[in-house]
Amino acid sequence: MQDEPNPLEILRAVATLLREELMPQLVGASAFNARVAANALDLVQRELALPATAAQEENGALSSLLGMDGDTQGLTTELARRIADRSIDPADPAVERLLWSITEAKLNVDQPAYGGLKRVLALRAAQHHR
Amino acid sequence: MTQETTGEAFGTGPLDRDGLAAITSKFAPGGGKITDLRRLSGGASQETWSFAVQGDRTPDRLILRRAPGGTFQHSGTAGLEIEAAVIEAVAKQNVPVPCVRYVLSPEDGLGRGFMTSHVDGETIARKILRDDRYAAARAALPGQFGAALANIHAVDLTDLPQLRLQGPARSLQVMRDDVSLLPTPRPVFEVALRWLADRLPEEQTLRLIHGDFRLGNVIVGEDGIRAVLDWELVHAGDPMEDLAWLCAMPWRFGMIDKPVGGVGRLDQLIESYEMAGGVADRARLRWWDVMSALRWGVNCAGMLPLFRDGTDTSVERAMIARRASENEIDILRLIYLGD
Numbered sequence: 019m020q021d022e023p024n025p026l027e028i029l030r031a032v033a034t035l036l037r038e039e040l041m042p043q044l045v046g047a048s049a050f051n052a053r054v055a056a057n058a059l060d061l062v063q064r065e066l067a068l069p070a071t072a073a074q075e076e077n078g079a080l081s082s083l084l085g086m087d088g089d090t091q092g093l094t095t096e097l098a099r100r101i102a103d104r105s106i107d108p109a110d111p112a113v114e115r116l117l118w119s120i121t122e123a124k125l126n127v128d129q130p131a132y133g134g135l136k137r138v139l140a141l142r143a144a145q146h147h148r
Numbered sequence: 149m150t151q152e153t154t155g156e157a158f159g160t161g162p163l164d165r166d167g168l169a170a171i172t173s174k175f176a177p178g179g180g181k182i183t184d185l186r187r188l189s190g191g192a193s194q195e196t197w198s199f200a201v202q203g204d205r206t207p208d209r210l211i212l213r214r215a216p217g218g219t220f221q222h223s224g225t226a227g228l229e230i231e232a233a234v235i236e237a238v239a240k241q242n243v244p245v246p247c248v249r250y251v252l253s254p255e256d257g258l259g260r261g262f263m264t265s266h267v268d269g270e271t272i273a274r275k276i277l278r279d280d281r282y283a284a285a286r287a288a289l290p291g292q293f294g295a296a297l298a299n300i301h302a303v304d305l306t307d308l309p310q311l312r313l314q315g316p317a318r319s320l321q322v323m324r325d326d327v328s329l330l331p332t333p334r335p336v337f338e339v340a341l342r343w344l345a346d347r348l349p350e351e352q353t354l355r356l357i358h359g360d361f362r363l364g365n366v367i368v369g370e371d372g373i374r375a376v377l378d379w380e381l382v383h384a385g386d387p388m389e390d391l392a393w394l395c396a397m398p399w400r401f402g403m404i405d406k407p408v409g410g411v412g413r414l415d416q417l418i419e420s421y422e423m424a425g426g427v428a429d430r431a432r433l434r435w436w437d438v439m440s441a442l443r444w445g446v447n448c449a450g451m452l453p454l455f456r457d458g459t460d461t462s463v464e465r466a467m468i469a470r471r472a473s474e475n476e477i478d479i480l481r482l483i484y485l486g487d
Binding site for chain 1: 335337338342397402403462473480483485
């Protein structure tokens with residue numbers, strides 16, 4: 019077992035250093051790149067913070083939709099193949115649900131503030147109220 | 149993407165100043181001395197240089213757009229000589245563009261490219277969408293976008309060099325090929341390809357298409373559009389491609405409820421487009437909405453091999469690769485929620 023602070027805590031400290039100490043001293047391309055770097059550290063923190071069960075759940079959902087076992091990469095390839103060769107119908111609610119859940123899970127790590135995701139949540143809330 | 153007056157200099161790099169002066173002396177009376185030469189930010193597929201030419205009148209500020217290192221041409225781009233010809237043609241059609249001053253020839257020894265007059269204004273979307281000084285511009289832009297696009301689409305293609313011909317069917321084939329080359333399986337992209345194939349619009353007469361018409365690629369002043377830039381993806385295609393691209397979620401820059409480039413409503417764009425003689429088709433527009441999300445998604449996902457093989461190991465490149473999921477959620481929203 020490693021000593022602490024843990025990776026998340028260290029990354030948070032580096033991101034804070036970039037934002038609060040280094041960025042104000044930089045201009046132009048360097049300031050921009052430092053902001054991108056801080057955002058990248060935030061992304062890595064979100065990915066590291068995922069519960070250990072997340073990967074397993076995705077694998078299980080793919081496996082049960084496709085009726086086969088395999089690693090997640092292989093199952094995702096198979097899902098893509100079956101959509102392309104029309105042996106799976108994207109209009110099937112189970113397929114739709116899985117695509118939303120996989121994509122939202124990715125986005126919650128990649129860019130949880132993305133406008134397109136906010137728009138989806140707003141549309142869904144509006145539908146729910148109707 | 150480039151040419152902003154507020155943009156930072158990126159150093160001068162290898163551009164032959166004497167070669168440049170030899171050209172500019174031809175059209176700057178009594179002059180030719182180059183000052184303030186600097187490379188502007190942006191544009192991996194093109195170099196953009198800013199400089200002033202001293203003559204017997206006030207200094208003439210110019211922009212040189214050049215192939216990277218002088219010669220490299222990115223696949224899918226029109227080529228700089230064609231770009232210059234298109235800019236001259238659309239200028240006659242009242243599209244605001246920088247005046248083309250000179251097209252490089254091999255004897256100039258500076259590679260491929262062309263020079264235009266400098267146009268003052270802002271290209272950074274975040275500033276145009278949020279700064280008080282652009283409030284009037286924001287109100288004017290939806291109408292100006294529609295008029296500029298209608299005027300671009302009205303250009304007679306027979307007056308131009310041969311362009312890439314890419315209507316809906318060809319665009320779909322290009323996307324299919326690009327998706328098949330991606331390193332990661334993408335079920336959502338396959339859903340989009342299938343949706344697009346099932347609704348392929350019939351081919352119509354191809355028109356001049358800008359190919360990347362959005363904030364970032366236009367110079368905006370306090371009164372609105374001053375110049376449409378970045379013609380490198382110009383081709384012959386379906387006019388609805390340009391309208392849909394302008395409305396794609398990434399080009400709203402966070403102003404998610406203003407589909408037209410983050411500044412306006414779709415009906416404002418369509419009204420101004422039709423007022424200026426364009427013919428809008430909402431069903432085709434819808435098809436291109438999905439195509440736009442897929443196109444940008446493929447672009448983002450395609451950054452992974454470039455990052456991994458050492459072509460561009462920057463953090464920015466890595467982070468763009470991780471934005472493919474944004475386009476996937478856009479595809480799902482368009483297809484499943486009909487938004």
